[in-house]
Amino acid sequence: xxxxxxxxxxxxxxxxxxxxxxxxxFNNLEQYGGLVRFEFYKNSLVPLDYIIHLYWKEDINITLxxxxxxxxxxxLQRIGLINHTMWVEExxxxxxxxxxxxxxxxxxxxxxxxxxxNKEETMAKKDEIKDMPNKITRRGxxxxxxxxxxxxxxxxxxxxxxxxxxxxxxxxxxxxxxxEIDVVVVGSGFAGLAAAxxxxxxxxxxxxxxxxxxxxxxxIINGGVYAAWDSKLHLRQKLNLGNDSPKQHFDDTLxxxxxxxxxxxxxxxxxxxxxxxNWMIEEGGCKLRExxxxxxxxxAYRTHTVAEGVGRGFTEPLRKIAEKYGAKIRLNNEITxxxxxxxxxxxxxxxxxxxxxKRNIKIKKALVLASGGFSRDIKMRQAFNPSVVPEYNSTNxxxxxxxxxxxxxxxxxxxxxMAFIQLYPFAEPETGILDNPAVYPFNGVGYxxxxxxxxxxxxxxxxxxxxVCSMAQIKLGQKPTYSIFNExxxxxxxxxxxxxxKGIAKGRFIKANTIEELAQKLKMPVNNLVETVKKHxxxxxxxxxxxxxxxxxKAMIPLEKGPFYAVAQWPAVHHTMGGIRINEKxxxxxxxxxxxxxxxxAGEVTGGVHGSNRLGSNAIPDCVVHGRIxxxxxxxxxx
Amino acid sequence: xxxxxxLFSFIFVILFAITLAFTKGDVFAQAKKQKAKAPSKNxxxxxxxxxxxxxxxxxxxxxxxxxxxxxxxxxxxxxxIKAEPKPYASTIHRAHIKEGKGADCMICxxxxxxxxxxxxxxxxxxxxxxxxxxxxxxxxxxxxxxKNIDATHSKVDIMCSSCHxxxxxxxxxxxxxDRCLICHGxxxxxxxxxxxKDFPDRNPHKSHLGDIACTVCHHSHKASTVYCLGCHGxxxxxxxxx
Numbered sequence: 096x097x098x099x100x101x102x103x104x105x106x107x108x109x110x111x112x113x114x115x116x117x118x119x120x121f122n123n124l125e126q127y128g129g130l131v132r133f134e135f136y137k138n139s140l141v142p143l144d145y146i147i148h149l150y151w152k153e154d155i156n157i158t159l160x161x162x163x164x165x166x167x168x169x170x171l172q173r174i175g176l177i178n179h180t181m182w183v184e185e186x187x188x189x190x191x192x193x194x195x196x197x198x199x200x201x202x203x204x205x206x207x208x209x210x211x212x213n214k215e216e217t218m219a220k221k222d223e224i225k226d227m228p229n230k231i232t233r234r235g236x237x238x239x240x241x242x243x244x245x246x247x248x249x250x251x252x253x254x255x256x257x258x259x260x261x262x263x264x265x266x267x268x269x270x271x272x273x274x275e276i277d278v279v280v281v282g283s284g285f286a287g288l289a290a291a292x293x294x295x296x297x298x299x300x301x302x303x304x305x306x307x308x309x310x311x312x313x314x315i316i317n318g319g320v321y322a323a324w325d326s327k328l329h330l331r332q333k334l335n336l337g338n339d340s341p342k343q344h345f346d347d348t349l350x351x352x353x354x355x356x357x358x359x360x361x362x363x364x365x366x367x368x369x370x371x372x373n374w375m376i377e378e379g380g381c382k383l384r385e386x387x388x389x390x391x392x393x394x395a396y397r398t399h400t401v402a403e404g405v406g407r408g409f410t411e412p413l414r415k416i417a418e419k420y421g422a423k424i425r426l427n428n429e430i431t432x433x434x435x436x437x438x439x440x441x442x443x444x445x446x447x448x449x450x451x452x453k454r455n456i457k458i459k460k461a462l463v464l465a466s467g468g469f470s471r472d473i474k475m476r477q478a479f480n481p482s483v484v485p486e487y488n489s490t491n492x493x494x495x496x497x498x499x500x501x502x503x504x505x506x507x508x509x510x511x512x513m514a515f516i517q518l519y520p521f522a523e524p525e526t527g528i529l530d531n532p533a534v535y536p537f538n539g540v541g542y543x544x545x546x547x548x549x550x551x552x553x554x555x556x557x558x559x560x561x562x563v564c565s566m567a568q569i570k571l572g573q574k575p576t577y578s579i580f581n582e583x584x585x586x587x588x589x590x591x592x593x594x595x596x597k598g599i600a601k602g603r604f605i606k607a608n609t610i611e612e613l614a615q616k617l618k619m620p621v622n623n624l625v626e627t628v629k630k631h632x633x634x635x636x637x638x639x640x641x642x643x644x645x646x647x648x649k650a651m652i653p654l655e656k657g658p659f660y661a662v663a664q665w666p667a668v669h670h671t672m673g674g675i676r677i678n679e680k681x682x683x684x685x686x687x688x689x690x691x692x693x694x695x696x697a698g699e700v701t702g703g704v705h706g707s708n709r710l711g712s713n714a715i716p717d718c719v720v721h722g723r724i725x726x727x728x729x730x731x732x733x734x
Numbered sequence: 735x736x737x738x739x740x741l742f743s744f745i746f747v748i749l750f751a752i753t754l755a756f757t758k759g760d761v762f763a764q765a766k767k768q769k770a771k772a773p774s775k776n777x778x779x780x781x782x783x784x785x786x787x788x789x790x791x792x793x794x795x796x797x798x799x800x801x802x803x804x805x806x807x808x809x810x811x812x813x814x815i816k817a818e819p820k821p822y823a824s825t826i827h828r829a830h831i832k833e834g835k836g837a838d839c840m841i842c843x844x845x846x847x848x849x850x851x852x853x854x855x856x857x858x859x860x861x862x863x864x865x866x867x868x869x870x871x872x873x874x875x876x877x878x879x880x881k882n883i884d885a886t887h888s889k890v891d892i893m894c895s896s897c898h899x900x901x902x903x904x905x906x907x908x909x910x911x912d913r914c915l916i917c918h919g920x921x922x923x924x925x926x927x928x929x930x931k932d933f934p935d936r937n938p939h940k941s942h943l944g945d946i947a948c949t950v951c952h953h954s955h956k957a958s959t960v961y962c963l964g965c966h967g968x969x970x971x972x973x974x975x976x
Contacts (some may be wrong), residue, residue, distance in 0.1 A: 308950040309943045316965070407942060451906030493964040526967050601933055
């Protein structure tokens with residue numbers, strides 16, 4: 096006996112037509128000699144899937160199938176067949192081990208056609224349509240289904256590439272929406288808050304969805320340093336720290352990113368950062384320290400430090416602005432899907448997991464994705480860059496897991512630079528956090544701070560980019576390394592003595608009055624450290640670093656006068672440069688290079704701004720500038 | 735037609751009386767036990783307790799009647815939403831949640847047309863769907879005997895409404911900080927109490943994340959989690975009280 100299986104998927108709205116069509120077939124089966132039985136099951140797990148079983152007494156063409164099956168497929172094509180698979184199996188019906196339990200309501204079991212078999216035997220096992228009984232001896236696949244593109248376009252299904260079964264790559268649009276919102280922002284960090292502020296200011300009803308129980312993501316724990324060529328405070332001019340321009344910042348950023356950067360996005364950043372900083376000062380009451388630093392990879396003193404010394408000093412003003420314009424932050428609200436009907440149309444909404452269950456939000460104007468990077472998703476980061484092994488710590492908060500990038504990809508968004516993953520060279524060695532002392536090694540280099548290994552020797556040009564500093568440490572093979580600086584540098588580099596005292600109490604900063612004493616406390620060969628410091632002091636006087644070719648500036652202070660300080664450091668996964676592709680308007684671009692209507696993204700979730708390596712203190716301006724652009728454009732979308 | 739029916743009834747009554755005489759009340763006991771198993775039926779306290787006086791506190795006035803209605807006349811259902819202990823309600827609920835046995839709300843409570851009430855009390859606590867009622871029942875079991883904060887509150891007779899001020903709590907409901915601080919505040923005092931001696935700025939109630947919800951760490955109906963440890967894995971922090 097032969098079992099011919101036809102697995103079909105139909106348009107959800109055409110179920111009635113499907114049933115009446117199959118009824119019609121059933122009532123005219125006499126003409127098909129050799130047909131023993133006709134069964135028809137609905138898959139109770141996948142509402143669109145049906146399977147038709149035709150039992151043939153006589154041998155049928157195992158590679159071509161029966162004329163009846165072709166008749167059925169043709170008929171179904173007229174009423175919304177999406178996809179089908181046919182095959183023929185040799186079977187012995189008597190040996191079949193059907194579950195004799197109850198059939199589910201949605202499993203229709205057609206009565207036997209001829210040669211009645213015991214009805215109980217034909218009961219189909221609920222949900223286990225795919226698991227065919229044993230005794231399968233031969234199997235021939237006949238036809239596979241239609242293309243995925245057609246599937247989405249023809250049937251109102253959002254593509255779902257997360258399903259394991261490629262055949263089930265469809266997720267049905269919600270039948271009803273629980274809520275309608277003008278602009279939905281995903282993520283409550285710098286970019287999300289900036290976008291919400293600008294969209295709210297322009298009259299849009301804005302809701303920020305934040306999956307974590309606290310707002311601010313990585314931004315609120317970020318180091319609080321902001322690169323801008325100028326601001327209304329004109330610190331560079333005031334402190335007499337040389338020249339700078341947006342063009343110089345642009346050039347540094349491209350060079351630091353090995354020219355992988357998308358130039359128009361860098362232009363947005365470097366030309367918009369001063370204005371964005373002024374905006375946070377004016378509208379949000381943000382306060383800066385009276386200091387400016389030259390950080391690794393930058394050719395000018397342009398790194399501003401916020402008064403609080405941590406990203407919260409920027410997120411709080413931004414939150415204030417966003418809430419002033421009516422934006423609401425919903426904590427513990429995690430998006431689980433982005434709804435889009437087809438590959439041409441706009442974003443329709445998002446599926447959200449809330450404490451009270453699943454909600455589908457219809458988006459009237461636009462979706463702004465500002466959900467951050469994936470530094471805390473070990474599997475994802477190693478999938479793109481195998482060298483970022485699980486042993487690395489991360490400076491990031493636990494929510495930086497990048498699932499939103501996959502949701503965007505699943506509806507057609509393009510990504511780029513996913514393999515470029517930055518290590519922060521100076522994280523706390525044990526846990527990888529970027530605590531307050533961990534900012535000093537980054538801020539101090541423009542003022543003469545040096546890095547030494549466990550042997551008390553320099554190992555890199557301290558003004559190098561983060562990737563170079565990190566790799567130099569890793570190649571040493573000895574964890575950790577140390578930054579050495581003195582008290583004179585502290586306030587210049589944007590630090591405070593209060594922070595130093597706190598750091599000492601926690602054992603993060605090591606204090607000593609002489610270099611010898613410091614070396615002893617660090618358990619380092621004393622002579623080596625003394626020699627290293629002596630040499631470096633001479634280099635500053637000579638204006639030349641023959642060891643590592645560091646560009647010496649007049650602002651750099653020799654390590655002559657104590658007290659001296661040391662802080663331990665080691666690289667930790669910090670920033671994922673890659674992400675979703677956007678254009679200069681912060682619109683998300685799909686894999687064919689087209690704009691996805693009503694879809695914006697900003698901040699670390701996007702790729703291309705920083706190229707292969709982000710310069711320190713470029714992240715906040717990137718987030719705020721592109722967040723603002725996204726918010727302004729999102730508000731202008733037609734509802 | 736009437737006569738045989740009358741006769742039949744008569745025979746039945748006689749038979750019943752005879753049975754009763756021989757079994758000395760056991761029939762009633764039997765009936766009560768069967769009733770106790772039926773859902774949504776209010777039953778006599780005597781189906782489990784031999785005498786009501788056995789379960790009353792010392793010096794309690796004698797009680798007439800044998801259902802929860804007897805208690806209601808004096809202990810009126812407390813509908814207040816104040817953050818205060820409710821000793822009577824707390825005690826009677828806790829006493830009826832046996833370890834490992836669960837609870838049966840419907841011995842004293844009523845649930846009709848999705849309204850949740852108390853037997854013969856004339857009050858309704860509000861609307862509650864069947865699954866939400868089941869959820870509340872499970873939370874009550876946790877409240878009475880878990881290792882979570884809800885049980886810590888139970889020990890001092892704090893019930894649902896002391897935290898969930900507005901109405902019957904539903905799945906996903908949360909508690910605002912202000913509510914917690916009625917008892918545990920003011921915040922400054924709390925911060926002072928929780929300040930670590932060795933590292934004063936590792937104060938869990940003075941987070942660098944700003945004004946965060948108490949519920950970020952303190953979960954009432956499941957084990958609490960120290961949110962700080964998500965990044966500061968080397969901190970030695972524990973949450974007392976579940």
